[in-house]
Amino acid sequence: MSSKDKGWREISPAGVCWKSSGTYLTGDWKTYTPVRDTEKCTKCLLCTIYCPDGAIHWKKDKGDIEFDLSFCKGCGICANECPTKAITMKIE
Amino acid sequence: MSFAEGKFTAKDIAEKPELFLSGHRACAGCAAPTVLRLVMKATRGPTIVTNATGCMEVSSTIYPYTSWATPWLHTAFETAGSNASGIEAALKILRKKGRIKDEQVDVIAFAGDGGTYDIGIQALSGAVERGHDFLYVLYDNEAYMNTGIQRSGGTPLGASTTTSQAGSVVPGKTERKKPIADIMVAHEMPYVATAAPYYWKDLIQKARKGIEVNGPAFLHVYAPCPRGWRSDTSKSIELSRLAVETCIFPLWEAVNGEFQLSIPSKVIALAPQKKKPVKGYLQTQGRFRHLFTPKNEKILDEIQKQTDRSWNKLLKKCGMTPPAKTAA
Amino acid sequence: MKSAVKQEVHGLNGDEAVALAVKQADVDVVAAYPITPQTIIVEKFSEYVASGEVNTEYVCTESEHSAMAACLAASAVGARTFTATASAGMALMHEMLFVTSGCRAPVVMAVANRALSAPLNIHGDHSDSMAERDSGWIQMYAENAQEVYDSMLQAFRIAEHLDVQLPVMVGLDGFTLSHTLENVQVMLDDVVSRFVGTRQLPNVVTHEGKTVPYKLDPANPMTMGPVALQNYYFEFKRQQEEAMQNALRIIQQIHDEYAELTGRRYGDGLLEQYQLDDAEIAIVCAGSTAGTVKTVIDDLRAGGIKAGLLRIRTFRPFPAIQIAKSLEKAKAVAVMDKSISFGGNGGALFHETRHALYDAHTRPYMVNYVYGLGGRDVSPSQIRGIYEDLRKIMQTKHVDELVKYVGLRE
Numbered sequence: 019m020s021s022k023d024k025g026w027r028e029i030s031p032a033g034v035c036w037k038s039s040g041t042y043l044t045g046d047w048k049t050y051t052p053v054r055d056t057e058k059c060t061k062c063l064l065c066t067i068y069c070p071d072g073a074i075h076w077k078k079d080k081g082d083i084e085f086d087l088s089f090c091k092g093c094g095i096c097a098n099e100c101p102t103k104a105i106t107m108k109i110e
Numbered sequence: 111m112s113f114a115e116g117k118f119t120a121k122d123i124a125e126k127p128e129l130f131l132s133g134h135r136a137c138a139g140c141a142a143p144t145v146l147r148l149v150m151k152a153t154r155g156p157t158i159v160t161n162a163t164g165c166m167e168v169s170s171t172i173y174p175y176t177s178w179a180t181p182w183l184h185t186a187f188e189t190a191g192s193n194a195s196g197i198e199a200a201l202k203i204l205r206k207k208g209r210i211k212d213e214q215v216d217v218i219a220f221a222g223d224g225g226t227y228d229i230g231i232q233a234l235s236g237a238v239e240r241g242h243d244f245l246y247v248l249y250d251n252e253a254y255m256n257t258g259i260q261r262s263g264g265t266p267l268g269a270s271t272t273t274s275q276a277g278s279v280v281p282g283k284t285e286r287k288k289p290i291a292d293i294m295v296a297h298e299m300p301y302v303a304t305a306a307p308y309y310w311k312d313l314i315q316k317a318r319k320g321i322e323v324n325g326p327a328f329l330h331v332y333a334p335c336p337r338g339w340r341s342d343t344s345k346s347i348e349l350s351r352l353a354v355e356t357c358i359f360p361l362w363e364a365v366n367g368e369f370q371l372s373i374p375s376k377v378i379a380l381a382p383q384k385k386k387p388v389k390g391y392l393q394t395q396g397r398f399r400h401l402f403t404p405k406n407e408k409i410l411d412e413i414q415k416q417t418d419r420s421w422n423k424l425l426k427k428c429g430m431t432p433p434a435k436t437a438a
Numbered sequence: 439m440k441s442a443v444k445q446e447v448h449g450l451n452g453d454e455a456v457a458l459a460v461k462q463a464d465v466d467v468v469a470a471y472p473i474t475p476q477t478i479i480v481e482k483f484s485e486y487v488a489s490g491e492v493n494t495e496y497v498c499t500e501s502e503h504s505a506m507a508a509c510l511a512a513s514a515v516g517a518r519t520f521t522a523t524a525s526a527g528m529a530l531m532h533e534m535l536f537v538t539s540g541c542r543a544p545v546v547m548a549v550a551n552r553a554l555s556a557p558l559n560i561h562g563d564h565s566d567s568m569a570e571r572d573s574g575w576i577q578m579y580a581e582n583a584q585e586v587y588d589s590m591l592q593a594f595r596i597a598e599h600l601d602v603q604l605p606v607m608v609g610l611d612g613f614t615l616s617h618t619l620e621n622v623q624v625m626l627d628d629v630v631s632r633f634v635g636t637r638q639l640p641n642v643v644t645h646e647g648k649t650v651p652y653k654l655d656p657a658n659p660m661t662m663g664p665v666a667l668q669n670y671y672f673e674f675k676r677q678q679e680e681a682m683q684n685a686l687r688i689i690q691q692i693h694d695e696y697a698e699l700t701g702r703r704y705g706d707g708l709l710e711q712y713q714l715d716d717a718e719i720a721i722v723c724a725g726s727t728a729g730t731v732k733t734v735i736d737d738l739r740a741g742g743i744k745a746g747l748l749r750i751r752t753f754r755p756f757p758a759i760q761i762a763k764s765l766e767k768a769k770a771v772a773v774m775d776k777s778i779s780f781g782g783n784g785g786a787l788f789h790e791t792r793h794a795l796y797d798a799h800t801r802p803y804m805v806n807y808v809y810g811l812g813g814r815d816v817s818p819s820q821i822r823g824i825y826e827d828l829r830k831i832m833q834t835k836h837v838d839e840l841v842k843y844v845g846l847r848e
Contacts, residue, residue, distance in 0.1 A: 026673035030642035031603065032542040033674055035176035035661040038645045039133030042175050047138060063120035067310050068347050070143035072132045076124035089132040093139030094344030156656030160511065171664035176645050181654035183514050184663035185507050185537050192504035196469060196511030197654065199495035203466045204517060207493060215656055236500030
C-alpha cells in the first residue's frame, strides 16, 4: 500500500477513475523487444492495427511508424504478422 | 470513407484517435484488446460503452486508472445486456425531454463468453427481445479466462480447461460449443455477424454496420488467448485466421435473418481445397495437446466431423451448395 | 397542522399510491418486473404509459436482477429512475442492490414487503427488506397508504440530496397495505413537481482531470464501476457510511419541509412516538401493525395503563441515538419483528434496538416478539397480550423468555 494513496475524504465518490492508463507504463513487462528493419518495412500499417496495446503509432507528420516501447509488452504479434518480416523480436 | 461499405484504408484507421488506450493490463499477446481497439475505431460519434465483468473490464479499469476515452460503465457479470438497456432508455427519454443534447449517442456493450453464453445470456436475450438500439460485442476467448481458465458454454469440444480438465478418464470438455450467434439469429434481430481480428477490415466494417443498424446488433468476435489456450503470444492474430481457414469459426453476417458469407469464408466455399484440416489449428494450442494421443484420436475425428457438418449447414443457409466431398 | 396547499382525496391502495407518486415525480426511466403483491404498481404505471399520462421510458425487463441493473445504468446517464419489487424479486436483485449503492445511484424502489421462500408465500412480512439491511440502501417502512404516497415523494428528494446520493427503498406491507383501499390525500401535479424538483448531480474528478457532474456523458467521459483493489475499496465503503449518517439529518429535513407543505407529520421523520412520553410499557415495531397497536394503546390508556408505541419509520440509517432517548424512561419494552434472523436470538429490529440501548443510563427490560411471518395476522387481543406480558415483566422484574412468537401454533 503506497503512502501516496488518497484518503476517503479526498477521492470522488463512487470510484470514478481519475488517472488515464496512458500514465501506467506496461513496457517493463517485456522480455523481447521489437526491432524494425526500415529497409524491409513497406508501412502497410498492419502492425499498428494488430498491436493489442496500441504501442505502435503511425506518425502522420513524420510519415513513419513509431514504436512506443514504454507500452510494448513484447508479445511478438507485430513480428508474426508483418508481411515482409521487417520486425524481429530481440531479447531485451 | 464509408466504414459500413468497407471503403477505408489501414491509414484511415491508424489516423483515427484511440478510444481504448494503452496502459491496460491485459496479458501480452491477448487478442481481445485488439478486438476492442478495432471496434472502437468503428464508432461514428458520441458513444457510451458498458462492459460485463471479465478480462477486458478488469484489465482496463483498475482504480484509479482507466483505459477508456469514452463514458464507460461496469456493474456486474450478468449485466452487459441490462446495462445497455438502461443506458439506451435513459438517453431516449432525456433527449425527448430536452435534458440532454439532441444528438445520436451510440451504445456498445462488450462482454466475454462468460458474460454472454452463460451468466449473461438472459439479459442479452431480454435486451434484444425488447429491441433496444445497441451493439453487443462478444469477445470470445472460449473460457472464463479472467477467473482462471474455467470452462464456459463457449469452450469447444475437447478443450482442456481448469474445470474440464484433460485427465486419464475424462479427455477435456465433452460438450460442444454453444452456437451463440445462431441463437441470436433466432431472435429475429436486425444484424448478427461473426468476425476475427486478423480480418481487421471485415471486423471494423461489421462493427460499424452493427452501430448503424436501428435496433439491436450482435457481433461475435474470436479472441484467442495465449494464456488459456497455451499458445504462443505472437500467434494470437494468426490463430484467428486459422480458425476461419479451418471453418472452425466461419465469417458471416445475417441481415434480418438473411445469411451471407463474408469474403474470407466465401473464398473457401468457392474453392473447397483451400479449407484447412482442423488438426493444424488444434496442434498450435496446448489446451488440445491431449487429443494427439492414440486414445483420443477419435475426438479429433469428431471435431473435424462437427466442423464439416456446421460448415455445410452454414453454406446451405447462405444459399450455397456444400461440396460433394468434405475436405480432408 | 394545516396544509399549505390544496389536496384532493383519492381512494387508493398502497400500490396505486406508489404508482401515482411515481407519475407525479416525473420519473425518467422505470425498469421493473412483476411480482405479487407489487403487480398493481407496474400495471397501474403501465396504464399511465399507455394513455400518455407520463413521459417515461418504461422497460419491462426479463427479471428483477436486470431491472435493477437497468435502473442503475439509466441513473448513471443522469435519469431519475424507479423500480418496485418484493420477496424473491428483491432476493434476486441482491447482488445489484450493493452495486447500486456502491455506485451511489439515487434509485428509488417500492417494496411490497413479502415473505421469502421456501415454502412459497405471497403474503406480507418484512423478511425481504430485512435481508437487505446491509446493502447500503436507505430503508423506510410505511404505516398506511397515505404514508406510502408521502414517503415515495420524499424518497426522491432524500436519495438525490447531494449529501446523501444513496438509493432508497420504501416498504409497504404486502396485501395489508399494497391491496387495501384507503383515503389518500394527494397533492396537485405542479405542487409535487416543485417539491420533487429536478435531479441534481454531484461533481467528480475524471481521468481527463476535469471536475464535472457525475454522469455518463460523451462530452465529459468518465469510467464508472471500476475494480478497486485492497488499497482503495475500503475508502469507498467509508464514504457510503458517511452518506448514511448524513441521511439521518436529511431525512428529517425533507420530512419537515413536506410536513410544512401538507400538514402531515410522521414523528420527526425517523421515528414516530405514540403516547410514549410517560409510557412504562412500550412496543417497538415497523409498518402497518403500528396502526393496530395504536388502537390497543387507546383502549389501555382509557383503563389507566401507561402504554406507548415507538414506530420505526426509518430503519436504515438506524436512528440509534433517538431510539435510546425515546425508550430510556420505559420500564419494559417489546420489540415486534415481522421477520426472523435464524439462529440469531430474535429478529433484526430487536437486535438493533437492544444495541441502541446498551449504553443508556437506564435500560428497560427488552424482549422480542416474532410475529406475522408469511402474512399471519396479528389481532388487537394478541397485542394486548404483549402489553400484559410487559406489565408482568415490569412488576416481577423478571424475563422468562427473551424471544417469543405471537400467534404460532405449538
